[in-house]
Amino acid sequence: MTDVLIFAPAPLLTVTLEGDHPGGDLHVHSGGQGVWQARMLRTLGRTVTIVGSFTGESGRVVQHLLGDEGIEVHPVVRTGRGPAYVHDRRTGRRTVVAELAGDPLSRHDLDELYAAVLREAMAARIVILSGPADEGILPDDVYRRLAADLRAEGVPVVVDLAGARLEAALAGGVTLAKVSDAELREALEIRGDSVDEVVAAGRRLRDAGARSVVITRAGEPLVLIDGEHARLVHVPRMQEVDPNGAGDSLLAAVVSALAEDRPLLEAIALGAAAGALNVTRHGLGTGDPEAIHRLRARVTIEEVGDDDAQVVTPDQLAARAEVDDR
Structure with a gap:
């Protein structure tokens, strides 16, 4: 059994020129949202399976x-x-x-891809539905169908989507949805950047079909909606080298903890640490596992709208839970 199955419809080939000396260095990697998530999951010690389409010469590479x-x-x-x-x-x-952008999936290719996801999901602890880089690769409704079919089989489903793809997945029902405030703003779900407005949008997403929702806010505290609870997740700010891939690292670390049956708040704290550290690196979806776990201890969580709420660490929350279970 694999820890995490990732639906990555169309992984891409990335070629990057780096370096400040004449000519620089050439780096060739696999990439795309699902790949960057897989890379962080492997960093954290999880076994990962990707189901995706691989097209032409670049796909073979x-x-x-x-x-x-x-x-x-x-x-x-x-x-x-x-x-x-x-x-x-x-x-x-x-x-x-x-x-x-790459060629769109044909009906035959899409049928094969769908069947492969369902088949491999039966041997996974948790499934991530990620998106392709281009809007035209596959129909949005595939996400609704996959979420509904996997949920019917009792497989936890986590999504990192936006816009019409997110709406489709929510209609099928998901365990956790991650989205950024910028994506919500683009979809006209929010207009400003106040915490209250973001919380309200998160609750609408919860009501649309997500058990829990995490909203990233570009360096500001994350907003977590879990049932009736709305929480702010604070993490120390790092000097930024490259913000790309931070959200993918965050989600992957959350899923890594959930695959170990860790409580959601512990998982979110680990994700917040992974996302924060990813911006200090050039490689997307990369990180130092020991540094991530150490930074996790500096993450704090508080209830939104409760002036008397105590800011606590995830370890303190876990300790309280152990006492309550006795």
């Missing part, structure tokens, strides 16, 4: 690179153009040289 990282792959192999990008970071900032 991506599949090989994933195997080198110890990630099990169940591929739907097809001909055509696979998604890829070339970025130049020799100046310290990302400059897009080229971005290729």
Whole structure:
């Protein structure tokens, strides 16, 4: 049994130029939301399986690179153009040289992919439904169908989606939904940045089909909606090198803890630490597991709207739970 199954519809090939010396260095990796999540899960010691489509020459390279990282792959192999990008970071900032969306999934490919997810989910502790980089790869309704079918089989489902894909997954029902306040703003779910407005949006997502919701806020405390509870999750701010992939690292660390049957608040604290540390690194979805666990001890959680609420660490919350269980 694998710890985590990730639905990654179309992993991409990433080519990045780095370095400040003449010519720089060329880095070739597998990438995309599901891949970056898988990388952090492997960092934290989880076994990971990816189900995805691998298209053309770039797809063959991506599949090989994933195997080198110890990630099990169940591929739907097809001909055509696979998604890829070339970025130049020799100046310290990302400059897009080229971005290729890749070919949409055919009906036959989509049927194969769907069947593979259902088959492999039966041997996983938890499933992440991630999105492709391009909007046109597959229909949004696939997420509703997958969420509903997996939930019917008793498999916990976590999603890191936005817009119409998130709406579709919520209609199927999910265990945990992660979204950013920027994505909520783009979807007109919120207009400002007040905590009350973000909490209200999180509760709407909960009511739409998520048991719990975590909303990231670009360096500000996370908002967690869990049942009737609304909480702020505080983490020390790090000097930022590259913010890309922080949300994927956060979600992956949350899922890593949930796969071990850890309480949600402990899982969120670990995720907050992983996301915070990821911005200090150049590699997306990477991290130092010991540093993540040490920073987790500095994460604090408080109830929203309770002026008398005590700010506590996840370890203190866990200790209280042990006392209550006696």
